[in-house]
Every structure is written in C-alpha cells, then in structure tokens.
Amino acid sequence: MLQIVEGSLEEAKEEMKSVLKTVQARLSKYKRTVKPSERTGANKEVMDQWESFIHFFRVSEMAPVFVGDICINYKLYQRFMKKLKGYQVECFLNGNKLTLYYSNNSHNGKLELYNISYKLEGMKFFPRAVIVDE
Incomplete structure (x- = not known):
C-alpha cells in the first residue's frame, strides 16, 4: 500500500491547474500569432506537444505522486485499490514501474504503473x- 508522507494532493492539484492554465494561454496565443495557412511542420509539432501535455495532465484524470525515484498516476492507483477490497495486495518498485500483485481465493493478477516523470x-x-506494509 502507498502512503503519502510529503506534500499534499490538493496543493499539487492547485499547482497543476496553474501550470495547465499557463500552457493553455501560451498555446492560445501561439495559435493566434501563427495563422493556419502559415504553419510549418515545426509549428504544428509545438502545438501538438502542448495539446498532448494539456490532455495528459487533466486534473480530473491525473495526480502525479513520486514513489522512490519514479512518478506514477496516483488517481489510477486509488481507483484500482478501491476495486481490490478484500484482496491481499503487495507493492514493489521494479526499475521504472510500481507493480501491484493482488490475490484472493479465486482470482489473482498484477497491475504495473509506469514511470511518468x-x-x-x-x-x-x-x-x-x-x-x-499493512
């Protein structure tokens, strides 16, 4: 099981909203300054990177949390753990991923949360x- 020992999810969420707002403003300004008919491949690549960043870090879907040297999506971890009530769960850091092994009398499996840092x-x-350990 994971336990947050430093920082706060709420403070990080507010900070992430601020970052996303800044990136969205930059993207909007960039789109206004570079007309669609004059956009080069490099312009489109920059816009695609900013749009994918905004999409990837949606506050409703993402809560990055560092575990050891890696960073995982804690919201995904929380959603999965809610479904594992009554299961025996073990967590391990394996290189660039956090692996959760779960089992009960009739089912077992694993979830791998990869490093997003x-x-x-x-x-x-x-x-x-x-x-x-619990």
Whole structure:
C-alpha cells in the first residue's frame, strides 16, 4: 500500500491547474500569432506537444505522486485499490514501474504503473509516497 508522507494532493492539484492554465494561454496565443495557412511542420509539432501535455495532465484524470525515484498516476492507483477490497495486495518498485500483485481465493493478477516523470518537464511540486506494509 502507498502512503503519502510529503506534500499534499490538493496543493499539487492547485499547482497543476496553474501550470495547465499557463500552457493553455501560451498555446492560445501561439495559435493566434501563427495563422493556419502559415504553419510549418515545426509549428504544428509545438502545438501538438502542448495539446498532448494539456490532455495528459487533466486534473480530473491525473495526480502525479513520486514513489522512490519514479512518478506514477496516483488517481489510477486509488481507483484500482478501491476495486481490490478484500484482496491481499503487495507493492514493489521494479526499475521504472510500481507493480501491484493482488490475490484472493479465486482470482489473482498484477497491475504495473509506469514511470511518468519524463513527462513532468522539471515540475517537482508533487507529493511523495512510500510503500507501507499493512
């Protein structure tokens, strides 16, 4: 199980909203300054990168949390853990992913949450969590 030991999800959410608002404003200004008929491949690539960043870090779908040296989507972890009530769950850090093994009398499986820190572009305001045994 993961336990947040440093930072707050709410503070990180507000900070992420601020970052997304800034990126959205830059994208909007960029689209206004570069007319559609004059856009080059490089212009379109920049716009695509900003749009994919905005889409990837939607506050309703994403809550980055650092666990050890990696960063995972904590909201995905929380949703999955709600479905595993009554299961025995073990968490392990395996290189660039957090692996959850779960089992009960009739079912077992695993979930791998991969490192997303390469998409954070220097943002370090996200909470930190540790793996605790229950």
